[in-house]
Amino acid sequence: MDKFYHIVTYGCQMNVHESEKIAGILSELGYVSCDSMEKADIVVFNTCCIRENAENHAYGNIGMLKKLKAAKRDMIIAVGGCLTQQMNKADVLHEKFPYVDIIFGTHNLNKLKDFVIEKQHRKKSIIKIDECDGSVVEGDNPLRTSYPNAWVNITYGCNNFCSYCIVPYVRGRERSRKSENILAEVKSLVDEGYKEITLLGQNVNSYANGTDDIPFYKLLEKVAAIDGKFRLRFMTSHPKDFSEELAKTIADNPKICHCLHLPVQSGSDRILNAMNRRYTTADYLRKVDILKKYVPDCAITTDLIVGFPGETDEDFEDTLNLVKKVDFSSAFTFVYSKREGTKAAEMDCQIPEEVSKKRIMQLVDLVNEQTRNHSQKFVGTTTEILCEGVDEKKGLYLGRNEYGRMAYFKSDKDVVGQFLNVKVESANGVSLYGEVVK
Ligand code: 5AD
Ligand code: SF4
Numbered sequence: 324m325d326k327f328y329h330i331v332t333y334g335c336q337m338n339v340h341e342s343e344k345i346a347g348i349l350s351e352l353g354y355v356s357c358d359s360m361e362k363a364d365i366v367v368f369n370t371c372c373i374r375e376n377a378e379n380h381a382y383g384n385i386g387m388l389k390k391l392k393a394a395k396r397d398m399i400i401a402v403g404g405c406l407t408q409q410m411n412k413a414d415v416l417h418e419k420f421p422y423v424d425i426i427f428g429t430h431n432l433n434k435l436k437d438f439v440i441e442k443q444h445r446k447k448s449i450i451k452i453d454e455c456d457g458s459v460v461e462g463d464n465p466l467r468t469s470y471p472n473a474w475v476n477i478t479y480g481c482n483n484f485c486s487y488c489i490v491p492y493v494r495g496r497e498r499s500r501k502s503e504n505i506l507a508e509v510k511s512l513v514d515e516g517y518k519e520i521t522l523l524g525q526n527v528n529s530y531a532n533g534t535d536d537i538p539f540y541k542l543l544e545k546v547a548a549i550d551g552k553f554r555l556r557f558m559t560s561h562p563k564d565f566s567e568e569l570a571k572t573i574a575d576n577p578k579i580c581h582c583l584h585l586p587v588q589s590g591s592d593r594i595l596n597a598m599n600r601r602y603t604t605a606d607y608l609r610k611v612d613i614l615k616k617y618v619p620d621c622a623i624t625t626d627l628i629v630g631f632p633g634e635t636d637e638d639f640e641d642t643l644n645l646v647k648k649v650d651f652s653s654a655f656t657f658v659y660s661k662r663e664g665t666k667a668a669e670m671d672c673q674i675p676e677e678v679s680k681k682r683i684m685q686l687v688d689l690v691n692e693q694t695r696n697h698s699q700k701f702v703g704t705t706t707e708i709l710c711e712g713v714d715e716k717k718g719l720y721l722g723r724n725e726y727g728r729m730a731y732f733k734s735d736k737d738v739v740g741q742f743l744n745v746k747v748e749s750a751n752g753v754s755l756y757g758e759v760v761k
Pocket of ligand 2: 481482483484485488489490491525526561
């Protein structure tokens with residue numbers, strides 16, 4: 324009889340890909356995926372601690388499993404992800420949720436197989452959190468769930484220590500995979516039929532820094548030179564490390580999508596300095612100009628934080644002005660979340676919640692307006708999309724164009740994984756609607 328696993332993922336793309344690695348390990352143990360916790364023999368929570376709401380969300384969900392566990396004693400509950408790597412958090416989790424069987428971290432994810440086998444033979448909880456030893460684990464065997472898209476880690480960890488961010492503390496120092504391993508992985512993914520490859524790292528532009536391996540733009544060139552029709556994306560780029568060479572590389576290699584995620588965080592130089600971002604708004608705008616010079620049609624997306632400690636109305640105005648100047652294709656907007664252990668958590672003048680709320684609403688309005696306008700520009704044009712799946716509710720196929728816009732369309736045959744030309748008839752927010760043309 325089949326044994327089932329269910330994974331709950333919180334946070335970013337990095338975590339989504341780590342969940343694929345967890346799924347790979349569980350399937351090696353003979354588990355099969357299922358869509359509910361009730362049915363599962365093992366439930367894994369892949370947590371995120373970047374913002375408080377993701378953390379609270381995980382606590383809420385783990386708490387809700389207490390009853391189910393009492394009724395289904397053999398069910399294994401495991402908690403991993405970057406939340407468990409935070410100082411003392413594994414012990415706090417164990418105390419709060421003693422019925423959790425396995426607590427593991429991001430640095431020992433590859434040992435989950437041993438932990439599950441061990442747990443099948445013992446009663447006591449297993450709590451194993453490793454410090455980052457600077458090594459790069461190779462030979463993962465992820466069970467990919469996003470065909471035709473595939474995610475490929477190129478760096479792990481981060482050295483930037485932006486003052487608000489917990490990532491460098493929980494994911495350790497930046498380390499890069501060897502380019503030959505990355506190239507081999509992408510080649511085999513393309514051979515398997517994947518059509519979109521996204522290279523992942525907290526700060527991809529500093530790939531291989533301080534080593535004798537090739538720099539990021541060269542890595543991109545080499546990946547783009549792999550035979551076959553596929554799209555190439557990468558994230559995240561830190562503005563301080565974004566170079567003219569990279570802009571040229573995007574322009575010169577048709578497989579690289581004209582879409583760049585370049586988080587600016589704030590439009591105020593004072594706040595950027597306090598955030599330890601190591602660029603000014605003028606530097607950022609210069610980089611945008613360089614990008615536009617080489618890749619005039621490049622869609623630029625960003626991350627923005629409001630309510631950083633000490634942010635005044637003027638600072639916030641500066642952010643609105645910068646957003647207006649750059650005219651982002653879309654943006655993720657966040658309310659600053661205080662993370663214990665970071666520099667910003669100790670700063671005076673934490674901003675009252677109601678002020679942050681007002682600011683984020685204003686910012687979201689502006690960003691949505693820009694997004695709508697960008698979508699509207701596609702109406703009447705024909706755009707190449709890569710079909711990713713079906714929206715069951717809408718009864719339509721869906722796929723993104725190289726600029727990251729999602730298009731919905733009808734098809735009477737299965738076209739998942741195919742490149743298609745879609746004539747856009749209308750746009751609604753971030754979504755385009757149209758029909759397939761030859
Ligand atoms: N509060 C709010 N947003 C944060 N981010 C990172 N840390 C925090 C925090 N403490 C956002 C940044 C980053 C994105 C991945 O998450 O905008 O670019
Ligand atoms: Fe966090 Fe800054 Fe590193 Fe991004 S670059 S992960 S925001 S410390």
